[in-house]
Amino acid sequence: MPYIKNIEHEKVVNLAGEVEYMPGQVISKTLAQNDAVSVTLFAFEKGEEIGTHDSKGDAMVTVLDGVGEFTVGGIKHVCKAGEALVMPATIPHAVYAAERFKMLLTVVFPLNE
Template structure:
């Protein structure tokens, strides 16, 4: 298990360096948490960048993390399986979530729990932003 992941998946890694990816790639300016004790407008934590997925860590702990993400139109996170439940909530636009080959269209304000150990993928048929919460404790491993 990799404790440096944002979505509960070992392939989704973060380093101390900012990463820029275009075309199925990722901008990651998120290794450090947001400053505590300060209000934020959640939808403004990450910006849209053409041909990219952008993430910003809100809280990162060994027991889980909360991340704000933006997806440009046409971008997606590859199909994966996480050993943890993942809660996603759309805060702008519409997201397409595939879980075990079943499609769900999530609109503004909609939340969804992706069950642990399920095959899932997130896609942007149009641009969207979401908050992703992963809880890593309380599982029998």
Template sequence: MNIGFEKGTVLNLEQMIDYAEGGVVSKQVIKTDSGNLTLFSFDEGQGLTEHTSPYNAVVQVLDGQAEISINRQPHILKAGQTIIMPANVPHALHAIKRFKMLLSMVKG
């Protein structure tokens, strides 16, 4: 299912989502039975508490800087960097500086 974005067009993902002061914004790009793509923006200090997902998750940082913990092992990522979070392993995100990311969730 396409969620408001035309397939076959060039997208600038970093420009397609804005920051919200003191908050987190998400915008679904596409959703299918096998996974989805979602844009997120996090204001400085915001994040997602530790959780698990049945999907493998690829985080591509588009702007800013974040600490992403996988199984309580912290990783510092900045714009242009990517990390893969394995399915069913605890992970968390924290905005060191406000940041934007593309989250790709893939079954399997």
């Protein structure tokens, strides 16, 4: 059983091409999920969002296409394709698509908690 799923192995892929934009939706595709880590691709259509929440793990977003807006602890950050942002564990954060964008989300969870 592979640890990384829903993506071809031993082949170079364009991550942004692995999720498609859909009108009025946030599309996600899980690549890995266990007690230690979560890796998920997202495509946000313009105007879509994930409301304020927090996580038990550190969350790192890497924007693959477009521009995403991330509010972390009340401070807004704008990330463009090729840029990344770490949202620390337990700090409230939200995601907003002022324009459509795609991102890779990697969350690393604490062990033994």
